[in-house]
Amino acid sequence: MILFSRAYRRALLLALLAAPPVTLIASHVGAALPARPQTVAIKMFAFTPQVITVAPGTTVTWTNADEDPHTVTATDKSFHSAAMDEDDKFSFTFMKPGEYAYFCSLHPHMTGKVIVKG
Amino acid sequence: MDDHDILNPRLDRRGMLMRCAGWAGTAALYTVSGGIISSMGLDAALAAEPRKGRTRPFTFLQISDTHIGFDKAANPDARGTAIRAVERIRALPIKPDLILHTGDITHLSKDEQFDDAKQILSDLGAPIVFVPGEHDFLDEGQGKAYLAHHGQGTLGRGWQSFDHDGVHFVGLNNVAALKPGGMAHLGDDQLAWLAKDLAPLSASTPIVVFGHIPLWTVYEAWGWGTDDSAQALALLARFGSVTVLNGHIHQIISKVEGNVTFHSARSTAYPQPAPGAAPSPGPLKVPTEQLPSMLGIRTARFLRGSEPIALIEQTLA
Numbered sequence: 001m002i003l004f005s006r007a008y009r010r011a012l013l014l015a016l017l018a019a020p021p022v023t024l025i026a027s028h029v030g031a032a033l034p035a036r037p038q039t040v041a042i043k044m045f046a047f048t049p050q051v052i053t054v055a056p057g058t059t060v061t062w063t064n065a066d067e068d069p070h071t072v073t074a075t076d077k078s079f080h081s082a083a084m085d086e087d088d089k090f091s092f093t094f095m096k097p098g099e100y101a102y103f104c105s106l107h108p109h110m111t112g113k114v115i116v117k118g
Numbered sequence: 119m120d121d122h123d124i125l126n127p128r129l130d131r132r133g134m135l136m137r138c139a140g141w142a143g144t145a146a147l148y149t150v151s152g153g154i155i156s157s158m159g160l161d162a163a164l165a166a167e168p169r170k171g172r173t174r175p176f177t178f179l180q181i182s183d184t185h186i187g188f189d190k191a192a193n194p195d196a197r198g199t200a201i202r203a204v205e206r207i208r209a210l211p212i213k214p215d216l217i218l219h220t221g222d223i224t225h226l227s228k229d230e231q232f233d234d235a236k237q238i239l240s241d242l243g244a245p246i247v248f249v250p251g252e253h254d255f256l257d258e259g260q261g262k263a264y265l266a267h268h269g270q271g272t273l274g275r276g277w278q279s280f281d282h283d284g285v286h287f288v289g290l291n292n293v294a295a296l297k298p299g300g301m302a303h304l305g306d307d308q309l310a311w312l313a314k315d316l317a318p319l320s321a322s323t324p325i326v327v328f329g330h331i332p333l334w335t336v337y338e339a340w341g342w343g344t345d346d347s348a349q350a351l352a353l354l355a356r357f358g359s360v361t362v363l364n365g366h367i368h369q370i371i372s373k374v375e376g377n378v379t380f381h382s383a384r385s386t387a388y389p390q391p392a393p394g395a396a397p398s399p400g401p402l403k404v405p406t407e408q409l410p411s412m413l414g415i416r417t418a419r420f421l422r423g424s425e426p427i428a429l430i431e432q433t434l435a
Contacts (some may be wrong), residue, residue, distance in 0.1 A: 044398035045399060045400065046398070066398070066400050067192060069225070069226060069253070069256060083226060083227070083256035102298075103299065105256075107252075108297055108299060108301070109338075109339065109340065111298050111299055
């Protein structure tokens with residue numbers, strides 16, 4: 001999610017400007033480093049892969065390949081996309097380890113999960 | 119003009135057969151010979167004596183799934199086919215008393231799509247009543263746009279009821295606050311309202327329930343059903359005649375369950391595959407020349423309160 005990652009970058013920048021102990025900066029950078037972006041396809045009314053395991057700090061991008069609109073909506077409402085028309089994308093950056101179940105709020109039989117492991 | 123014109127020549131055989139299947143065992147309204155309903159039988163039905171008592175025969179119309187804003191391969195001109203449907207409505211020899219739109223008015227809940235739909239669906243010669251589809255509830259405000267355009271005079275998330283000539287009409291919203299892994303959903307607040315709404319009615323009152331997603335489970339794997347519909351149907355069980363009309367699945371499928379008949383309608387925008395006939399329920403691409411025969415509108419005619427409503431399916435071919 002763009003806003004979230006911007007806020008995170010801003011926090012990181014502020015942390016750098018404030019010149020905190022070197023170890024603290026290193027821990028921030030270290031958390032962000034292994035996170036390669038991941039993608040999930042929304043195709044034929046399914047999330048593929050349905051379950052994805054990522055490192056903390058990973059940005060996951062969903063792309064809707066269907067002619068029908070879909071959404072990516074966290075079951076606990078912690079994140080959600082707008083309605084995505086064909087070819088629309090939605091990204092969210094997962095910082096905290098945990099399991100994030102989500103579904104399509106228009107077609108609730110479509111479900112998926114992001115597992116964030118440190 | 120007589121009723122015959124309403125049927126001819128655009129009443130397609132498949133629709134009639136589907137209807138026949140839906141009515142099997144409950145109504146002898148049409149005569150069936152060799153699996154084909156004769157037009158004589160149909161004419162006779164439409165010329166039947168008016169209902170006794172305070173009600174008279176009347177017709178109303180169902181239009182569904184106009185998806186204004188849809189422009190993809192399955193129908194690059196959904197606006198054009200909606201206009202075609204409206205032209206058919208205006209040309210009906212028997213004017214409907216009212217028109218029900220069973221949702222997915224727009225494709226993406228955009229204000230300009232609601233406005234365009236309003237303009238296309240104007241001057242129909244009868245009042246039009248809406249219930250939302252999930253495509254009308256996908257704005258950031260989760261229905262705010264729909265309620266701003268069509269919420270006037272409705273309750274809660276857009277549900278409503280009214281009486282017309284002795285028939286009680288109930289419009290439901292089963293597209294809001296859907297739950298992960300589930301199907302369509304009415305919600306406890308709407309069900310509580312429905313119980314109160316139906317309570318004062320006598321069991322002989324004909325009931326027409328209209329909503330977007332089917333109130334019976336057509337195909338669970340595609341979410342074609344309503345997970346708390348059993349509670350609504352329990353409230354309707356004491357009535358002698360209940361007709362449930364819905365859209366969403368862009369095809370005619372009927373079912374009879376006791377005193378309740380369920381009928382899903384065609385879209386004016388694009389067809390969808392038969393349940394389970396494709397890997398997913400998305401828009402079905404058919405040859406361009408075939409498309410109009412898979413789109414349509416539905417006229418419903420009340421004859422007598424004790425009998426099911428006569429449905430007349432009309433394609434856009």
